[in-house]
Structure formats: structure tokens, C-alpha cells
Amino acid sequence: MRLAATLLCFIAWMPISGTAIATGNTDENKALRDVFGVVKGTSESIDSEGVVWVHMDVTTRQGEIVPVRVAPLAVMQSQDVRFEDGDRVRLRLFVGDSPVDASRVRNLDSGRTLRLRRLHGQPIWDRSTLGPSSRPQAHRGKRGGPKG
Secondary structure, eight states, X not given: OHHHHHHHHHHHHOOOTTOEXXXXXXXXXXXXXXXXXXXXXXXXXXXXXXXXXXXXXXEETTSOEEEEEEEEHHHHHHTTOOOOTTOEEEEEXXXXXXXXXXXXXXXXXXXXXXXXXXXXXXXXXXXXXXXXXXXXXXXXXXXXXXXX
16 A cells, blocks of 8 residues: 555656646747746746736756746635745746746645636736736636627
């Protein structure tokens, strides 16, 4: 039983480095990469519109440090998700972006998943609702046909 548990832990920590998933978007040809690692630091920055962004550094099993721009703080607070040093995480990242944007982040210790962007990189939140003191509202599509 102990060998099976050890093997399972090893497999769960095996990175999928180099695994890219083509999005098929010809306008913004982005690819996704899955990364397993450990949070080694978080920070915040404020953009030109006064929105507070959360960043984190993740160390992979190979020792690579991946700096990630996670999401606006208000988005993380609305989903009641946080990350601390030492948390084991699985990230789905957009390759080629600078800073690297996360599409999804799963905290393997708490089991919580933060969903952030659609397949082609569009945020799931409505940026117009974000500000220094505002809470985000999820971006939802509109129903109905063309206006006549």
C-alpha cells in the first residue's frame, strides 16, 4: 500500500512540461501549457486603471521558476480562492504571453479551482466592473437574436 501511495504521489507531481494545446485561434495564436509546481511567493501590482492584480511565482519539479499573473484581486476574492507559499498547484497557462497569464489554477492542497479565462485568453470577468473598490461581476453572454 505504501508503494502505491508513493507511486501515486510521484505521478501526481510529474510535470507536463512541453505539453501544449493549440487553441486554433488564428487571430491570437495562443497555446496552453499545463504546469505542476509549488507556490514560492505572491505579490500584488496596480495597473493604470487602479485594478489590483495578484501575481505568483511557481517552482516546477525541474526547478524552473514560472512567474504568473493570476487575476485581479477582486476576482479571486469573489471566488473565495487564495494561494500561499508552499501550496501545490496545477496551472493552465497561455504560452508566449508576457507576463504569463493563467487560464485556470487549481490548489491541489485545498481542492479549489480558480477559473479565469476562456480558451482563447478572454477573461471570464467583465473588466468594466473592476476598479480599486469594486467587486467583479461574471461576464455572461446575452440571449436573443439580432436587433431589428
